[in-house]
Amino acid sequence: MKIARITPMAYHGPLTDLVFVKVETDEPGLFGWGECSLPGKPSGVAGAVHDLARLLRGADPQRVEWCWQRMYRHGYWRGGPIQTSALSGVDMALWDIRGKLAGCSVAALLGGPVRDRIKAYANLGLSLDPGEFRERTHAALALGFQAVKIYPLPAVAQGEGLATIRQITACCEAVRDALGSAGDFAIDLHGRPGAALAIQIERAVRHTAPLWIEEPVPPESNAALERLAQQSATPIAVGERLFTRWAFREVLERGWAGVIQPDCANAGGISELQRIAALAEMYGVGFAPHNPNGPVQAAASLNLAAYAQNFSLLETRHTHSEWTARLCSYVPRVDSLGYLPLPQGPGLGLEIDEDFLRSQSQGEWVAESFRADGSIADW
Numbered sequence: 001m002k003i004a005r006i007t008p009m010a011y012h013g014p015l016t017d018l019v020f021v022k023v024e025t026d027e028p029g030l031f032g033w034g035e036c037s038l039p040g041k042p043s044g045v046a047g048a049v050h051d052l053a054r055l056l057r058g059a060d061p062q063r064v065e066w067c068w069q070r071m072y073r074h075g076y077w078r079g080g081p082i083q084t085s086a087l088s089g090v091d092m093a094l095w096d097i098r099g100k101l102a103g104c105s106v107a108a109l110l111g112g113p114v115r116d117r118i119k120a121y122a123n124l125g126l127s128l129d130p131g132e133f134r135e136r137t138h139a140a141l142a143l144g145f146q147a148v149k150i151y152p153l154p155a156v157a158q159g160e161g162l163a164t165i166r167q168i169t170a171c172c173e174a175v176r177d178a179l180g181s182a183g184d185f186a187i188d189l190h191g192r193p194g195a196a197l198a199i200q201i202e203r204a205v206r207h208t209a210p211l212w213i214e215e216p217v218p219p220e221s222n223a224a225l226e227r228l229a230q231q232s233a234t235p236i237a238v239g240e241r242l243f244t245r246w247a248f249r250e251v252l253e254r255g256w257a258g259v260i261q262p263d264c265a266n267a268g269g270i271s272e273l274q275r276i277a278a279l280a281e282m283y284g285v286g287f288a289p290h291n292p293n294g295p296v297q298a299a300a301s302l303n304l305a306a307y308a309q310n311f312s313l314l315e316t317r318h319t320h321s322e323w324t325a326r327l328c329s330y331v332p333r334v335d336s337l338g339y340l341p342l343p344q345g346p347g348l349g350l351e352i353d354e355d356f357l358r359s360q361s362q363g364e365w366v367a368e369s370f371r372a373d374g375s376i377a378d379w
């Protein structure tokens with residue numbers, strides 16, 4: 001059996017850019033789906049998939065690790081978001097093909113699930129309004145979620161005053177109040193603050209007992225991460241902007257994170273997330289895959305969550321379910337206790353409506369984040 005064709009499909013979903021990959025074999029009707037969504041970079045990722053396709057045309061799709069190494073090492077240029085995302089999508093599709101051939105889920109291929117259900121949390125997005133977060137929390141609880149994540153940070157400069165810190169604290173207190181003591185919430189700071197501001201924020205909100213503070217400092221500043229880690233009473237989560245196992249090594253060895261969040265569509269696919277999760281297990285660090293994009297990535301993340309011993313919580317996109325249901329046969333839906341059912345397969349266990357996908361806009365989403373004085377803020 002050979003890989004006959006690898007096709008990237010980049011579109012604009014209801015919230016962000018989505019890039020899917022279809023890997024077709026020379027066996028009629030046998031193909032796999034992957035996802036390599038990287039918001040803001042759909043053309044670059046689709047182009048990188050075309051480059052990888054040249055390396056894999058004619059290869060045996062069942063030799064997933066051989067294909068991974070061929071894409072990684074014969075690219076010469078290592079890592080980075082665009083190249084590693086393209087590799088991730090192709091890897092995901094190869095696991096889908098293997099599962100379809102074996103007649104079982106990807107989790108079963110990895111070694112079988114170690115749990116009976118997958119705990120999920122709802123990403124409540126960005127707001128600066130405590131009342132808004134209270135409403136969004138109640139809506140998520142009504143769907144069954146027992147855990148949520150908030151992004152309560154304005155477009156900050158590095159030296160912020162008391163008003164910003166009080167605003168963030170008020171958002172955390174509102175969510176804690178809405179959840180009571182039985183539910184959990186995490187805070188995403190999107191890599192915006194520097195170490196000093198992150199330390200101030202952590203001290204101000206720790207009484208609300210967040211599960212973790214995510215990307216508390218810019219991803220390129222390990223010194224800031226180390227400084228915060230030495231003082232934080234709240235677990236730190238990082239990883240959505242780290243690519244391949246090599247980028248996670250120092251984070252784990254230095255003990256900076258309590259939770260890592262590699263993204264299956266960006267950090268090296270199912271093959272690499274399996275390895276990253278195992279590395280984190282050695283250090284007693286939780287595995288909470290970053291999973292904010294499309295349904296193919298969600299299905300792949302679900303399979304990894306079923307398999308990994310140190311899995312903690314799976315990010316879940318709970319809005320725009322109707323759009324997702326038109327695109328894909330798999331739509332993540334939690335039960336009344338906030339759990340997702342185990343993946344059933346075969347493969348990733350999903351079908352994509354390609355006609356619907358092609359009917360979607362290829363739009364040009366552009367990030368916008370400016371401070372009050374007109375200067376550029378981190379997005």
Ligand SMILES: [Mg+2]
Pocket residue numbers: 188190214215240
């Ligand atoms: Mg995040």
